[in-house]
Amino acid sequence: MILQNRLQQNLAIQVVKNYSDLPLIECYPGQLNQVFMNILANAIDALESSKRENQPRQITIHTSRVDDQWVKIAIADNGCGISPSIQNQVFNPFFTTKPVGKGTGMGMAISYQVITEKHGGKLTFSSTVGTGTEFTIQIPIQQQAFSN
Numbered sequence: 001m002i003l004q005n006r007l008q009q010n011l012a013i014q015v016v017k018n019y020s021d022l023p024l025i026e027c028y029p030g031q032l033n034q035v036f037m038n039i040l041a042n043a044i045d046a047l048e049s050s051k052r053e054n055q056p057r058q059i060t061i062h063t064s065r066v067d068d069q070w071v072k073i074a075i076a077d078n079g080c081g082i083s084p085s086i087q088n089q090v091f092n093p094f095f096t097t098k099p100v101g102k103g104t105g106m107g108m109a110i111s112y113q114v115i116t117e118k119h120g121g122k123l124t125f126s127s128t129v130g131t132g133t134e135f136t137i138q139i140p141i142q143q144q145a146f147s148n
């Protein structure tokens with residue numbers, strides 16, 4: 001909902017929702033929502049900066065249960081993609097390729113921390129320039145006794 005006006009602003013972005021039945025997850029919902037927002041906002045940015053004449057701009061969201069302990073949320077865009085030369089910097093604090101005043105470069109660094117440290121999960125991505133990017137969140141259904 002919060003991103004709705006950005007999805008409809010100047011370019012039409014189609015959001016494909018592929019949700020499977022997930023169990024209730026023990027989590028910090030506010031922080032997880034922040035992660036979803038960060039990834040979706042990046043996807044929209046990537047779609048805005050990509051020129052594709054005949055393909056619709058798309059964000060695809062998949063949710064699935066991996067096994068009895070893990071769920072997976074994958075968010076893919078068919079935007080500009082991330083060059084291999086900077087892929088190892090995406091989760092670094094203050095790393096941004098966006099114009100001054102637009103990005104702070106903290107979105108993915110914070111998201112990584114929220115998923116790995118706060119939830120004992122995994123945050124990964126794969127990306128191809130000109131094709132798009134997919135971020136994958138995996139989180140345990142129940143939190144173990146983490147120190148934080």
Ligand SMILES: Nc1ncnc2c1ncn2[C@@H]1O[C@H](COP(=O)(O)OP(=O)(O)OP(=O)(O)O)[C@@H](O)[C@H]1O
Pocket residue numbers: 038042043046077079080081082090095096097098102103104105106107108109133
């Ligand atoms: N879906 C994506 N497609 C292409 N590049 C991406 C995508 N997601 C992240 N990136 C790259 O990773 C960088 C870091 O992302 P991050 O969200 O941390 O910072 P940001 O979007 O630049 O700024 P902000 O802190 O405001 O989110 C981006 O500047 C961009 O280069």
Ligand SMILES: [Mg+2]
Pocket residue numbers: 038041042103107108
């Ligand atoms: Mg961002």
